[in-house]
Amino acid sequence: MLAQELALGILSQNRRSLARAITLVESSLPKHRQAATELIRILKSQASPRETLRIGVSGVPGVGKSTFLETVGLAMANANHKVCVLAVDPSSQISGGSILGDKTRMQKLSLHPNGFVRPSPARDTLGGTALRSREVISLCEAFGFDRIFVETVGVGQSETTVYSMVDVFLVLLLPNAGDDLQGIKKGIMELADFIFVNKSDLDPHACNRMAKYCESVYELIHTPREGWKPRVMTGSSLSSEGVDELLRGLMQFEQFLLQNSYKETVRRTQKQDAFLQELKIVAWDQFLKTKNNVINKASSSLIEDKISVADALWQVIEGE
Amino acid sequence: MDNSYQEWKKLAKKEIRQEELDSLFWDTPEGIRIKPLYTAQDLSELTYTDTMPGLFPYIRGPRATMYVNKPWTIRQYAGFSTAEESNVFYKKNLEMGQKGLSVAFDLATHRGYDSDHERVMGDVGKAGVAIDSVEDMKILFSGIPLDKMSVSMTMNGAVLPVLAAFIVAAEEQGVAVEQLSGTIQNDVLKEFMVRNTYIYPPQTSMRIVGDIIAYTAKNMPRFNSISISGYHMYEAGADSVHELAFTIADGLEYVKEALSRGLAVDDFAPRLSFFFAIGMNFYMEIAKLRAARLLWAEMMAQFEPKNPQSSMLRTHCQTSGWSLTEQDPYNNLIRTTVEAMAAVLGGTQSLHTNAMDEAIALPSENSSRWARNTQIILQEEAQICRVVDPFGGSYFMESLTHSLAHEARKVILEMQNLGGMAKAIELGIPKMCIEKCAAERQARIDSGKDTIVGVNRYQVDKEDEIETLEVDNSRVREQQIQRLQAIRKSRSEADVKEALNAITQAVKDNQGNLLDLAVKAMRLRATVGEVSEAIALVCGRYEAKNNLISGVYAKGFLGDQEFMDIKQSVCDFNQIHGRNPRIYIAKMGQDGHDRGAKIVATGFSDLGFDVDIGPLFQTPEEVAQMALEADVHAIGVSSLAAGHKTLVPRLIECLNALGASEILVFVGGVIPRSDYEFLRQKGVASIFGPGTPVIQCAKEVLKLIEAKGKD
């Protein structure tokens, strides 16, 4: 019922329906999960697929991601792209509540007829977020958005999670990371297709230094994409400096993605990986439930030193 | 001495029946420890404890004779509706003993919009007087001789066209610009921090301040080019140390700006004036004014002024509006009297005393009279003026003065280490500091640690109704629009266009004096909105970014059962609905009061809500769309500048039109009781007036969201 209604709304480009559908997909209730699954199913069967670009944007809090997205997103929206931003805000750990201030930073994009900005509180870190975000992306694509940004704070595992659901990954850096240049996680540099050293309006020299450093790192490390060398750029989300260059870079990257159906391959692999990952979680849950008794028995025998670890494992696999 | 002190201690312990005197000490919110008794010992290590008024470092006052020769100026801040109505009001007040004028402009004017602009539907004439052009300004001062009357104008954002209109209005009265006396607020740094009527980005804004200082230094010898204001910081929540420190630090920033234009310090520094708030912490506020003079004299020394007036801090003061309550409002007369006493014992040069209906609406005729009379009674009945600096030499007051100065110096140094106040403000640091103070204060009140009579203690069962002033903004707006149309018909469009282009060009080239150019444009009957736009064409309108604090409100409730209960209900809600209750906090129209909105936002999130905080200055249409896309359960409108009767019904219409009528609408802020029924009929779910504890608000909002979810 609900799924049907929301699907209809989304396909007729009703923003309210999209907003409610995102809520549904993000909900933690089992009955909502069911409806969400159905919604995705309907959309999958009815939406006509079109070329979209999924763009991950990462960087430490305060680096200027939201401001960057306002500038870049608006430029795209003005060029008749349909742009949506899914921003994940960190929930306050103690209270479970959150303050979602991103709308204030992306006001123009939020209000643009071609734009849509949806801040979401990041719930209990990452369990399930990946799946949900992937589904939210599919809702936005069904609605007709062709530029989907996923903004994430660069903490913990979140950037690998986001990397695994986007076509292109963009990392924002601050110029004055100062003495702890080494503090930039190598891991994140390996993932980046673009590095944008932000806030050049404040200190262009520091920006250039930082960019040089990044380039020197790329001389040394191996990056995962055959045929695409990460681009390092400097600029300012506030003054728009460097933004045109970045947009051109993205266009080149899109070309690159189209060669040899690279994008399809990546997306297919991502889907499979996601499936396996989710399967692990679900299967593990299932396993725990059905084998609860045997596991308990085996583990007490183990503690009492009656059997070996190998035997305990065997008992669980064999037992009922 | 030492002996007798020991004896006193013994006696004191006996009186309080305790082994130690600890319970008699008080740590103020500023972090200053107040002892129960001060003695000559406390002065022994301090400098400047025996100085003279009128002499460096001016702790005891900027003038040798202070009020004994001439009492402080009674300067009531007022303005509402049209220029005609405000003019009548001013003239009446002057007849009744007021000495100087102080103009309050409406928010459309503050933000550089003409009254016919679509973004100011709810603001015209509401919280001040609407001024669109020289014609309005002439009406505002008709029959008031501008060569004799000192006029203070609270104008910052649209300072160029408004000051220009004032200059031209005087000119057309036959008064030359050199003869004008008074003050223009022109303090944009605190706008970015707390007052929120900025228009342009910081750089352009600072240039405008500099141009005005330069213009007045040259042409207006009797006019204060700036009023460096701590008042608004205090009212936004800053404690006295932060108010003091940030204000002095702002002052230094302006001095540097003026020096950078090649002015000599003595050319302009004597015309810098200050503005402080006076709250309920009686001794602290007296000490604050004394410390401010000390600090300014001390800091100005680095610029090596020759003229003593350059390092002499002169100030206006206003009693704290924040300290006044909607509940049992006659108490406010008493609060204001206490604060006024502190202001004059601290040695202010002029004073505004607030009206008892402060937390309800703009002052009525009666409440304005009582507010003014508070000062007249102090001057003429209580014999307060008979002696200079009566607190001078008090062990306690001298010591407190120095403690405050000491704490403030630390903060000023911190700001300097960040690269100066302008830089610090760009980083958002002072603003966060102030918001933290505000959240702490709110938690202390809501949890009953601080007493507010009539609000959290000694409440009355039934509130008396009191008469309030209401402005019919659609009538004012129509009248303004008519006048605008008439002006646009009668002026030379080509000339106006040329004058406006000259402004735009001067901004682009960073050349010329913008006030000079604005005077030319206004003389040709350009409007406030047009001049403002001519500048915005180059640099755009500034949009502030919100950085919210969290956890501070909750900290004030450690171990509080009620707080935990509400948090638990929020968790329960999540279990049932699969997500937290989500609310969009909205500020609509040009109302820049954001203390309440921020406190509610941070408090609600501390209680477990997901809170979307919207930007300032939205239209109802924009709020409706953003709230809908975030799929919130409720919108919480915070309205303090009287736009609620226009903007809230419009918001509800928009929601209905978008098919989102299930989103609940709450309203908080300064809403007269007599408007509650109107708002409810328009579909508002609940209304929270001043003084409502944030936890009560949260409880009620949650309850109504839950109820909505059921049907």
Ligand code: B12
């Ligand atoms: C502080 C203050 C200021 C500060 C604001 C600082 C800031 N950043 O917020 C300063 C000094 C800058 C200021 C300036 C002005 N002010 Co002022 N100000 C006040 C004052 C004294 C207190 C407001 C306040 O912050 N209270 C503390 C907070 C915590 O309370 P609150 O906002 O009411 O919120 C509580 C409840 O209402 C409720 N609530 C509020 N919002 C929401 C939202 C939701 C969702 C919920 C659930 C609950 C809720 O919960 C809160 C907790 O209890 C009031 C008078 C008063 N005593 O109320 C005048 C007042 C609001 N100001 C007024 C005016 C006119 C102005 C100016 C326009 C003057 C001028 N012409 O220049 C300027 C311009 C400001 C601007 N840009 O809009 C008038 C408005 C007149 C009217 N409504 O008819 C008032 C009423 C004073 C008066 N009687 O004249 N002001």
Ligand SMILES: Nc1nc2c(ncn2[C@@H]2O[C@H](COP(=O)(O)OP(=O)(O)O)[C@@H](O)[C@H]2O)c(=O)[nH]1
């Ligand atoms: N000077 C300057 N400030 C910027 C720039 N980009 C962002 N900022 C500021 O940095 C702060 C954090 O930006 P925000 O977009 O919220 O960062 P996020 O946390 O990464 O989303 C805000 O105050 C922005 O105004 C820039 O290019 N230059």
Ligand SMILES: [Mg+2]
């Ligand atoms: Mg962000």
